[in-house]
Amino acid sequence: MEYYIQDIPSSDFLSIFVVSALIILFGMAYAGFFTLVKLKLLKRFYMLFAYGSWLVLVGLMYYLGELLRVEPYTQKVLIGAMVGYLIFPHIVYFLLDRVHNRFEREPTKP
Amino acid sequence: MQGSKLYQSQELAIKYFTVAIILFGAQLLFGLVAAIQFLYPNFLFNTLDFSIARMLHINALVVWLLYAMIGAVYWLLPDEAGIEVVGIKLANIAFYILTAAVAIVVLVYLFVQIGPGKESTIWFITEGREYIEAPRWADIGIVAVVLVFLYNVYATVMKGRHTGILVVLMADLIALAGLYLAGMFYTDNIAVDQYWWWWVVHLWVEATWEVYVAAVGGYILIKTLNANRKVVEMWLWIEVAMMFGSGILGLGHHYFWIGTPEYWWEIGALFSALEPVPLVGLFVHVLYDWGKERGKGNEIKNTPAFAWLTVETFGNFLGAGVWGFMHTLPQINLYTHGTQWPAAHGHLAFFGAYVAIMISAMYLAVQGKAGLERLRMTKAGWWAISLISVGVLLMTVSLTVAAYTQTMVERGMHGATWEGYFIAQANRWFVQGMGWRLAAGLAVIVGYGFLVYDLLTCAKKQPVEEGEKEVAAAAA
Numbered sequence: 095m096e097y098y099i100q101d102i103p104s105s106d107f108l109s110i111f112v113v114s115a116l117i118i119l120f121g122m123a124y125a126g127f128f129t130l131v132k133l134k135l136l137k138r139f140y141m142l143f144a145y146g147s148w149l150v151l152v153g154l155m156y157y158l159g160e161l162l163r164v165e166p167y168t169q170k171v172l173i174g175a176m177v178g179y180l181i182f183p184h185i186v187y188f189l190l191d192r193v194h195n196r197f198e199r200e201p202t203k204p
Numbered sequence: 205m206q207g208s209k210l211y212q213s214q215e216l217a218i219k220y221f222t223v224a225i226i227l228f229g230a231q232l233l234f235g236l237v238a239a240i241q242f243l244y245p246n247f248l249f250n251t252l253d254f255s256i257a258r259m260l261h262i263n264a265l266v267v268w269l270l271y272a273m274i275g276a277v278y279w280l281l282p283d284e285a286g287i288e289v290v291g292i293k294l295a296n297i298a299f300y301i302l303t304a305a306v307a308i309v310v311l312v313y314l315f316v317q318i319g320p321g322k323e324s325t326i327w328f329i330t331e332g333r334e335y336i337e338a339p340r341w342a343d344i345g346i347v348a349v350v351l352v353f354l355y356n357v358y359a360t361v362m363k364g365r366h367t368g369i370l371v372v373l374m375a376d377l378i379a380l381a382g383l384y385l386a387g388m389f390y391t392d393n394i395a396v397d398q399y400w401w402w403w404v405v406h407l408w409v410e411a412t413w414e415v416y417v418a419a420v421g422g423y424i425l426i427k428t429l430n431a432n433r434k435v436v437e438m439w440l441w442i443e444v445a446m447m448f449g450s451g452i453l454g455l456g457h458h459y460f461w462i463g464t465p466e467y468w469w470e471i472g473a474l475f476s477a478l479e480p481v482p483l484v485g486l487f488v489h490v491l492y493d494w495g496k497e498r499g500k501g502n503e504i505k506n507t508p509a510f511a512w513l514t515v516e517t518f519g520n521f522l523g524a525g526v527w528g529f530m531h532t533l534p535q536i537n538l539y540t541h542g543t544q545w546p547a548a549h550g551h552l553a554f555f556g557a558y559v560a561i562m563i564s565a566m567y568l569a570v571q572g573k574a575g576l577e578r579l580r581m582t583k584a585g586w587w588a589i590s591l592i593s594v595g596v597l598l599m600t601v602s603l604t605v606a607a608y609t610q611t612m613v614e615r616g617m618h619g620a621t622w623e624g625y626f627i628a629q630a631n632r633w634f635v636q637g638m639g640w641r642l643a644a645g646l647a648v649i650v651g652y653g654f655l656v657y658d659l660l661t662c663a664k665k666q667p668v669e670e671g672e673k674e675v676a677a678a679a680a
Contacts, residue, residue: 099469099535104616107539111608114530118480122487122521129488133495162535175477182481186488189442194496197434 100163113158120154123147125183132187152176210573211282213289213356216296218573220275221566223303225656227268228559230310232649234260239642243635256317259330259337260310265554266335267306272562273416274353277373279569280423281357285364289356298352305345309338326390333401336387343388350381368437372419372444380412395463402458409557410479410524411451417561418443418486421513424564428510431493439489446482454479460534461541469534476532480525490517506571507581508589508662512564515593519556527552527600531607539615544607544637552600555592566659574663582665584658591651598644606637 102110127144130136155176159169210218237257240247245254281289289295316329330337338346357377361370387404391397422440425431456472504510527549531540540546571579610628618624628634 099538102535102539104539104612107536107611107616108608110536111530114533114536115526118521118526118529121480121484122525125484125488126491129491130495133492135495162533164535179481182484183488186485187492190439190489190492193435193438194432194492197432197438 102161102163106161110158110161113154113161117151117154117158120147120151121179124151124179125186128183129187148176148180151179211288212292213278213282213295214569214572216289216292216299217275217277217279218569219299220271220278221569223306224268224271224275224562225566225659227264227271227306229652229656231261231264231268232645232652234258234264236642236645236649237261239638239645242638243642252314253317256313259334260313262335263313263337264310269413269554269558269562272565273413273420275569276420276562276565277353277357277377279565279572280420281360281370282364284367284370284423285360287360287364290359290363291352291356294352295356298349301345302349305342309342312339313337331387331390333387333397335405336384336401340388343384347381347384347388350384354378354381367433368440369419369423372415372440376412376415376419376444380408380416383407383412398462399459399464402455402462406455406458407452409554410454411448413558414447414451414482415444417516417557418447420565421516421561424509424513424561424568425493427568428504428506428513429493430505443482443485443489446485450475450478450481457532457534457537460537473533477529480521480529483521483525486517487521503578505577506567506579508579508585508658509564509567509571511581511585511589512560512567515589516556516560516564519552519560519593519596521556522597523549523552523554523556523600527604539611540607543610543614544603545611548600548603548607551596551603555596560593563655567662570659570663574666576663576666578666579662580666582658582662584654585662588651588655588658591647591654595644595646595648595651599641599648602637602640602644604637606634606641609633609637 124144124147127136127140127147131138131141131144152173155172156169159172164172234257237248237252238254238261241254241257248257278289278295312329319325319329321332325339326332327340329339331339331343354377357370357374361374383404386400389400391400418440422431422436425436426433453471453475455475456468457476458472459468460472531537531545531549567579609631613631613634614620614624614628618627
């Protein structure tokens with residue numbers, strides 16, 4: 095399937111730059127809140143902020159897809175990737191936790 | 205305790221760091237000239253043209269980072285392997301050859317600024333490829349020196365301890381060095397030539413250099429925070445997998461407009477979007493370690509090194525992650541490519557990902573050379589880190605304002621025409637952005653002055669520890 099890039103009106107440029115930056119920032123906010131709550135450095139209540147950030151992230155990603163005039167198929171892939179991203183901090187935290195539990199009791203050799 | 209016995213390799217590392225910091229100064233100086241020329245095009249015209257100032261600015265960046273990277277390896281290698289570096293005499297000779305070659309190349313750039321582009325130009329003047337413009341004779345010399353370096357690393361690790369950090373570095377350095385070969389041959393077809401050239405530039409900065417930074421960062425964490433080695437090393441492997449997983453095919457975002465097939469749009473878009481993922485992993489890791497270490501009473505043994513490592517974490521995320529993603533997808537890159545967007549991204553990403561951690565490694569060497577148990581931040585050190593970090597961030601924001609103007613005026617309103625280019629260059633917002641960039645650049649240069657002063661003097665300005673006071677009192 096051949097794909098052609100659609101023209102983007104210059105009135106959308108600013109929105110694209112801002113939304114792209116927000117995607118990374120909300121992505122980080124999700125991972126940050128999630129990790130801090132899991133570490134018990136924030137109350138469990140803040141997990142709402144984590145998943146709230148993820149929901150905003152999904153909305154922003156959908157909006158970016160619209161602004162970039164991506165095809166319906168690509169739009170679906172983008173949202174699918176967001177589901178993957180929902181799981182990502184869980185996996186990273188799980189791996190870290192297991193690694194720490196496995197090695198933390200052993201003496202350090204600087 | 206003042207003064208300590210260093211490995212010969214670590215003395216060589218200090219030589220590499222010294223040349224690196226001098227070249228860092230040269231990079232800033234030529235960057236300043238180029239920044240002034242953006243505003244006053246006649247400045248030093250026919251004496252040091254913009255093309256040469258810019259070339260020296262970006263080549264000095266690459267060369268000083270490589271010097272610092274080699275230096276950091278020579279510093280940690282004997283410490284990790286537990287033995288002196290094998291072939292250290294050869295390594296010393298290679299250092300002087302490399303430094304002489306770099307000096308000659310810079311002098312040729314300065315004295316032969318214009319001339320015909322012939323076969324001999326490629327061999328003796330410049331190859332004309334951004335970032336790696338060294339002439340071919342120097343290329344061959346660089347390969348010889350790097351072979352000596354690889355011999356040092358491999359022979360030492362084979363003979364000494366095989367730590368996880370060293371094994372990752374061994375694999376990474378062979379890829380890092382091997383990729384340089386892709387930028388050494390010339391083809392008549394510019395698309396084919398660019399195709400291979402990007403292997404060097406992209407696969408260095410978004411794959412092999414990132415892995416290098418992860419390995420050296422792990423070593424610095426062990427040294428400054430007494431982090432658990434096994435945890436650091438296990439996590440290092442996970443980071444390597446994530447970085448190579450996204451970084452290698454992220455190469456596609458450089459193949460959008462150079463004449464390569466259109467499937468690179470999709471590959472480039474997908475893997476460029478994945479490139480911030482390792483940064484998220486790194487972020488979660490840092491948060492996790494910080495959260496777990498709180499309250500354990502682990503004192504930071506080298507505050508300036510740790511502070512620069514922190515700058516690295518945030519700078520990498522903002523520069524590579526946020527500023528990268530803003531303009532990298534092909535639909536918008538069509539309009540941002542060749543404007544100041546990549547410059548804005550490049551300044552913060554290079555600083556965040558590489559400059560900060562190399563300065564961190566230098567502070568580790570300062571502490572080791574002085575034989576200090578702890579190295580604390582001095583006032584000059586705070587001025588250096590504040591002025592340089594804020595300066596680079598302000599420079600990035602200024603360039604972003606200029607870039608946005610270019611995108612709107614030159615690309616959006618005037619359809620990327622030659623006329624549109626000049627209209628955008630004269631636009632008030634573009635000029636003001638460039639003005640602020642110059643001001644921010646001056647702040648960075650003042651910060652550099654503080655940095656050099658601090659690296660030279662901070663070891664002598666450390667407060668006397670309680671234990672040492674007691675020893676001195678007992679001796680008296």
